[in-house]
Amino acid sequence: MFLALLPAEHVLKCSLEQFLTRTDLTPLPSLGPCSVAACTRQAGVLKSMVCHAHNCRLVDAKRAIPDLDIDGWKAIQTPIPEGADVSFRGLTELVVAQLVYGIQQRCVDGARTTHHRLRRLTAWLRQHHVASLEDIDPLHAGANGIDRLTRGPLTTIVTFVRRAGLTPEIEYVKDCWDLTGFRSCGHHRLQRHLTALAQRDLQTLDPAHSAPAAGRKRRGQPPQAGE
Numbered sequence: 001m002f003l004a005l006l007p008a009e010h011v012l013k014c015s016l017e018q019f020l021t022r023t024d025l026t027p028l029p030s031l032g033p034c035s036v037a038a039c040t041r042q043a044g045v046l047k048s049m050v051c052h053a054h055n056c057r058l059v060d061a062k063r064a065i066p067d068l069d070i071d072g073w074k075a076i077q078t079p080i081p082e083g084a085d086v087s088f089r090g091l092t093e094l095v096v097a098q099l100v101y102g103i104q105q106r107c108v109d110g111a112r113t114t115h116h117r118l119r120r121l122t123a124w125l126r127q128h129h130v131a132s133l134e135d136i137d138p139l140h141a142g143a144n145g146i147d148r149l150t151r152g153p154l155t156t157i158v159t160f161v162r163r164a165g166l167t168p169e170i171e172y173v174k175d176c177w178d179l180t181g182f183r184s185c186g187h188h189r190l191q192r193h194l195t196a197l198a199q200r201d202l203q204t205l206d207p208a209h210s211a212p213a214a215g216r217k218r219r220g221q222p223p224q225a226g227e
């Protein structure tokens with residue numbers, strides 16, 4: 001810790017020779033972790049309880065905004081970059097689990113998620129206090145400040161997370177199915193679901209609607225003239 005950052009009572013105004021002869025001195029306790037939620041460093045500034053790098057940012061932020069909400073600022077600050085590390089600190093446990101799962105599934109698909117992209121994504125999630133990736137509409141994330149290149153990984157990760165919770169029972173009641181929800185089904189069970197769906201459609205469709213029209217609706221195609 002820099003002497004200038006220590007309280008006056010902790011500063012010994014003595015020469016180095018005098019200091020080295022003292023036997024009654026003990027090290028000061030650590031200040032503990034930096035109080036910026038995302039930071040992995042040790043605090044180095046007693047007054048703000050943040051690391052030196054974040055203290056520099058804090059000084060600039062307070063200069064720009066004199067009545068800065070410091071606790072809120074600490075909650076959404078990005079960590080100090082360290083090599084290729086990506087900090088998940090400051091995110092909810094659920095979001096961390098969802099990110100790890102989504103990245104894993106991207107790997108399975110052969111997609112690369114760079115640490116630069118992941119840093120931008122985690123910074124955006126932290127800034128928006130996202131409690132679950134399932135709450136995000138990636139199409140609208142762009143309007144909320146996420147850049148175009150980061151929106152791609154976000155979209156696929158959110159899709160993987162949503163699909164992880166799909167079951168045939170959840171999908172069955174919807175008008176438009178995501179067939180990945182039927183992955184756990186054997187062929188015969190899927191066949192039964194499709195048969196049940198066809199019977200449901202026949203029972204609920206307006207008699208004026210034809211079966212081909214229902215089929216097109218399920219495939220997401222526009223109705224033809226007269227349907």
Ligand SMILES: [Zn+2]
Pocket residue numbers: 034035036039040041050051052053054080
């Ligand atoms: Zn820090």
